Amino acid sequence: MPSGSRSLEDFATIEASCDGVPVYAFGYTYVYGVSPDFIPGLSWQAGSNAPKKLVPKKSWEIRGNLLGSTPAREPKSLHIDDQPLLPVHLIDGDPETCWCSRGLIEADVEPVWIRIDLPAEAEVKAVRIVPSKQGMRGFAPWPECWHTENNSVGQALPRALTVKVSRDDYHWDTVFETTELQAPQAMDPVETAFDPRPVKQVWITGRVFPEVLTFGHCFSIAGVQVLSTSGENLALHSRGAGVTVSSTHLGYGMDRFTQDMLWPIQYDLGFKWARVGYDMSAFQWAYVERQKGKLEVDPRADAAITEAVEHGVRIVMVLDKGNWLHAPEPRTPQRNRELIETYFNHPPKPDPARDARYFEAWLDYVRYMVRHFKDRVRDFEIWNEWNQPPDAELLREHVDTYCRLAGPTAQAIRQEDPEARIILASPGGLTPTHVAFIEGCIKKLNGLVDVVGYHPYYNCDPAKIREYPDLMRSLKQRLQACGFHGQFMATEWSWFASYPRAARDADHFTEMQKAKIAARFMTTNAALGIPSFWNETFQTQMTSRDVSLLRNTFSADPINPTQPQAVYYVLRTLSTALEDVNAASYRVDFRPSHPDIECYALERSTGERVIAVWLAGEATDDAAREHVADILVADVLVADVLVADAAGAAAYGIDSLNGTRHELRMSPDGTSLPGVTIRDWPFIIVIGHNDRPAGR
DSSP states (O other): OOGGGOOGGGTOEEEEEETTEEEEEETTEEEESSOOOSSTTOOSBTTOOOOEEOOOOOGGGOSOOSEEEEOSSOOOOGGGOOOTTOGGGGGSOOTTOOEEOOOBSSTTSSOEEEEEEEEEEEEEEEEEEEOOSSOOBOOOSSGGGTSSTTOSTTOBOOSEEEEEEESSSSSEEEEEEESOOOOOTTOOOEEEEEEEEEEEEEEEEEESOOEETTTEEOOEESEEEEEETTSOBOOSGGGTOEEEESOOOOOTTOOHHHHHHHTTHHHHTTOOEEEESOTTOTTSHHHHOSBTTBOOOOHHHHHHHHHHHHTTOEEEEEEOOOOGGGSSSOOOOOTTTBOOOGGGOOTTTTOGGGSHHHHHHHHHHHHHHHHHHTTTOOEEEEOBSOOOOSSGGGHHHHHHHHHHHHHHHHHHHHHHOTTOEEEEOBOSOOSHHHHHHHHHHHHHHTTOOSEEEEOOOBSOOTTHHHHHHHHHHHHHHHHHHTTOOOEEEEEEEBOOOOSSOOTTOSSOOOHHHHHHHHHHHHHHHHHTTOOEEEEOSOOSSOTTSOOSSEEEOSOOSSOOOEEEOHHHHHHHHHHHHTTTEEEOOOOEEEESOOTTEEEEEEEETTSOEEEEEEEOSOOOSSSOOGGGTTTOSOSSEEEEEEETTOTTOOEEEEETTTTEEEEEOOOTTSSEEEEEEEOSSOEEEEESOOSOOOOO
């Protein structure tokens, strides 16, 4: 497809205009055409002209950059969209199926409701809330959290419960209300009896919920019964009843409708990289081989990869997880009666390399995937976050276990595609133990690995970013001593700005802080020549951790609309600002200097010099930084940026937060940019350009 024929309107409709700029609708997610004015009216150099809004480029318009993300799985067809927790199960009369609401960060963030509609008025004497006796079957990575009190799917009842009934969907009578509901010990039904009356609609509302697994706080039961005066259950599909709920937990892989809507936003973001195939992906072995002996990539997911490649995105594909069909103790998961969470299907439950026949089936999957995708995918990662040891004592065993699988897997990949690049399974951190795991695997795999992936940071103190370049230089030196001279990839990282604050996270960041810190780290990786993947581009179900670039608000069903956070627009601006940049060796000085200046000297293939600069340390919601005055000499520093050999060159700067382009004045001798303001988010300075300002 020729570049000129591509358009964002192939994927999004223009549904509004604000200040003359279109608002694009990706389904029910509304994206502003340029960056909003998050902190308006900023000047970056005294006496400079008024800024212009930068019009961000799309993925197919950008020559290259090192910015990417892990889309929250992929578009998929209905045949592999496993959704065991849908509200349909509330009225199917099956005690082994369950519904679960979307997880809440705290117990009482918002109410959760269930509505039952009967086909005709009936005399009703009671409504029953029916928990699951056993709890929905599943396989968790942390067994101790699976079946604790009120913790199982299907056994999560609210503390506060209200039941209302109506005849006309307008006037409602409260027939039961409590704020002290106790889950029955044997998970017997909770019956709310009342004087018999004619009922057409039933409205059940709960508040104050227990935690369910790792979902968050949820309302989760097996069913609802509406009892007639004769004791019959009227709340059944077979009786013509219908059910609606306020929300549903759709799994961390989400649902196919949301995937279809939001997959294309990575093109709007200008990202040139996408990592797919990890936890609960359509490309995992368990989904590619759903019927034993029949390997088949889901056609909708397959088409999504083709589309991404045609629109300028480079794919990293993870070959991941086991398949219960081939396990030493095989079983066939029941898609409606248990949790099909393939994230839980990991070593040692099961580890394919522990059994010869199982391992050969794994290698068949690997060969099939490489053959199928080698015309579109060059980078294959062997597993995601191999089970990391809690301490150094178990390190050797974990290295040996991984390499037992990875060695033959890498050889199978090479046999199918000699040009493929093989990526080491990304460990979930950069602690000394994680680094030792990487080093041990590189030694043992002896030249089979082309790329080392890793997941550097999740929601850490931003001061760690300053340590990151030295850490990577040290890792590079250690691995070079082992004979490794390949590339590094920061394959997952993110910061969270959950509202309310998630108790599980020691550090809490606001939405603006998240945007600034993410911009710094993405820029740092680009300056180090490391492809870098935000995790995740969009995510409507992981409410307990705000990993998304989009903002989750109140729950909704059947689809939870989510809107761009500030970080979305900032990374989109950086995709354009950091196009075609590489590290350079020219010197940049600041007068007066400042201990918190973070600066990278870059250049483009066109000869332009690009300087990325910001103040390190904590980020603020504004441009003042008052809250970190105790560790900074000044909150905002005005500096002279001195660049050697730039005489006569024109310059402009890009404010990555507000998405504005500022023409900059150089000193008369062409050696400096006087009076440039440096703030706590990246300012990208371009020197030596010949183009005219782009913008509106």
